[in-house]
Amino acid sequence: ELRDALAASFGGGALAGLKVVVSAGPTYEDIDPVRFIGNRSSGRMGFAVAEAAAAAGAAVTLVAGPVSLPTPAGVARRVDVRSAAQMQAAVLEAARDAQIYVGAAAVGDYRPQQVAERKLKKQAGADLVLQLAENPDILATLAAQPAPPFLVGFAAETHEVAAYAQDKLRRKKLDMIAANEVGGGRGFEAGDNALTLYWPDGSLELARTSKAALARRLVEQVAARYRAVRG
Amino acid sequence: ELRDALAASFGGGALAGLKVVVSAGPTYEDIDPVRFIGNRSSGRMGFAVAEAAAAAGAAVTLVAGPVSLPTPAGVARRVDVRSAAQMQAAVLEAARDAQIYVGAAAVGDYRPQQVAERKLKKQAGADLVLQLAENPDILATLAAQPAPPFLVGFAAETHEVAAYAQDKLRRKKLDMIAANEVGGGRGFEAGDNALTLYWPDGSLELARTSKAALARRLVEQVAARYRAVRG
Secondary structure: OHHHHHHHHOOOOOOOOOEEEEEEOEOOEEOOOOEEEEEOOOOHHHHHHHHHHHHOOOEEEEEEOOOOOOOOOOOOEEEEOOOHHHHHHHHHHHHOOOOEEEEOOEOOOEEEOOOOOOOOOOOOOOOEEEEEEEOOOHHHHHHOOOOOOEEEEEEEEOOOHHHHHHHHHHHOOOOEEEEEEOEOOEOOOOOEEEEEEEEOOEEEEEEEEEHHHHHHHHHHHHHHHHHHHHO | OHHHHHHHHOOOOOOOOOEEEEEEOEOOEEOOOOEEEEEOOOOHHHHHHHHHHHHOOOEEEEEEOOOOOOOOOOOOEEEEOOOHHHHHHHHHHHHOOOOEEEEOOEOOOEEEOOOOOOOOOOOOOOOEEEEEEEOOOHHHHHHOOOOOOEEEEEEEEOOOHHHHHHHHHHHOOOOEEEEEEOEOOEOOOOOEEEEEEEEOOEEEEEEEEEHHHHHHHHHHHHHHHHHHHOO
């Protein structure tokens, strides 16, 4: 880590001279002023990636959903958001002049069609139906731009992780995807994690370790693939 | 506070010799292994009430929803739960030999009718409908018992706070209700708070102050009302 810090401070890190945007954490979609739909992302993996990218010399913008984590050392800018729509707006703005985007946030796929201004009252004996609308897909929106940044996605799945990750890589036109299995104490709320990286013509398993160590290995691979593809 | 601690340690606190159960925090209702419906309760008010009750000499059981707060000083037992059903089971068990129950948790009114075992996949272009079922009402369940404890509820409302709180006091057969207005930085996620207490033949406004100070004043009033009605 001292070597990384020294290398970064002298402009010699693997991501020196590059602008990197990292999204992290969950999004919360409000139902009314009190209730929301959330997800179990702790934000720790994304925050670790932001710290590792900064240590590798990148100018990092971290777009964070609702988490209670301190801004990692070296991160140049942090934008706090709550909903998927807010996250998309912040990422698109930050990504305009970035070379790499790492989408580590667990963006909610759906939001309530209407957000009630007043707290919804329980109707005794009656069930409730919540109409949900699809959220914007941040990675797909970036991929559809004329000159998208190098795009790294995450796939957190409970089943058939490899098949789903490779499909998502192709479908969303990503440059790399980091896949992990969640549930049973793995992934989202756990302190350590394992990842498998896929890119269009290769893959690499990163064995279970702390999220900080895993993030450094991921950033090394992102830098290597970025240099190979974008020069 | 020193006086409270001394009084409590010599058995002279306002709640000395009493068993008190406090519920605190939100409940999270899982939609699938990743998504859930939550609410904005931070748990701080309930944790402050548990600490104040312990300082007043009570043997306190704290039933806590998903929060990241340390157990307050003096609290005898803490039970961590996630869903409303788990909270109800833990509260009913703890309340069996308790004299006072303070329901400070923001219990989710609704849960998804089914919890999906696998992460739900986004259906491109299709909206989603979430069927919700009503959760058990913990206070009403306690009130319906043959010899219920002294029951204190909370009402966090965005509008018409007084009317709603007084209706809830009568409808749920509570001994006291603590009402506050939420939204616009007040209540749920704020550091301080104000409360109005209602009981069947009176009310009292507790002015805006820290949640710790407010909790001590609330506990004083609970002790006074308990002694008046049950003492």
